[in-house]
Amino acid sequence: MIKRSEVRKAQQRAARMLDEAGIVLTPEERDTIEVAEVGLGELEKTGLELVVYVNTDRYCAKELVLFPRQTCPEHRHPTVAGEPGKMETFRCRTGKVWLYVEGDPTPGPACKPPAGSENYYTVFHQIALDPGEQYTIAQDTLHWFQAGDEGAVVSEFSSTSRDESDIFTDPRIERTPRIVED
């Protein structure tokens, strides 16, 4: 649950970060930045801000904004109605992002799961992405990611996006934010 005024503040903050990254949005895009408060009531720690440029039945492109140390919680994109789950490429544009995927846990990882949610983070193979670096995640693969101390802007190129079908490790998470008027 998130208040409308907090959504607006997060939208403005994300818009500033995109602006600083040299990414131009239309006024309508600025006003409709998606604030994914995922139901834990701690957007600063757990959540994500998104601009969806295009999402057709063949491909999707988004800009993701992470505030400093904000975490997109662990999830996977399953097969839906016989269609293979989303395959996605993350390309870091500004800031720094660490991506965690299935595989051998990396010793001394740069990030910790958000406090209080440790039980719902299970994959710890670390991929560090600086601006200009990218990584592609296969369908139905568990992953989570966290920005560094300056936050991050990350482009996501993918097959069709069906966010409502994402499966989060943490059963408390609701992908569709519930916004309450102030």
Added chain:
Amino acid sequence: MIKRSEVRKAQQRAARMLDEAGIVLTPEERDTIEVAEVGLGELEKTGLELVVYVNTDRYCAKELVLFPRQTCPEHRHPTVAGEPGKMETFRCRTGKVWLYVEGDPTPGPACKPPAGSENYYTVFHQIALDPGEQYTIAQDTLHWFQAGDEGAVVSEFSSTSRDESDIFTDPRIERTPRIVED
């Protein structure tokens, strides 16, 4: 046909334009920018520079660079081996680009086809794209585009790219550049 030294110059110029657009490339990406001299021997007028970020069997993402008034010649993306032709979204990042697609010809268009190639341009429905604006082209639809006087950087999000199957209206065009050593 294009000389290796000219390819290098075009790569450096495109890299500078991407840099000015705030787009970070890895050193390897900078060194391998694709210079699409399309066989007419007039890269400044007819051609395109590209960075392919990712091209899987499900989606593709590229950065396109157009020098001032450079034109990507008219072509379409046909069905290949039963797979529908490429669907693509052009998003202008910097500069200005005019896109021409099938439909009612726009009176007083902003661009003219490159001199000497007028016969091979047949669609004149104009879409003007400023930074932050985008347009999606359906599969197998004829289109061409030209940058304004400052050039342009354009992101392309699409289904799988099969450049070698593109059909150009101008039969003189060869999509795969022939590079000759100096």
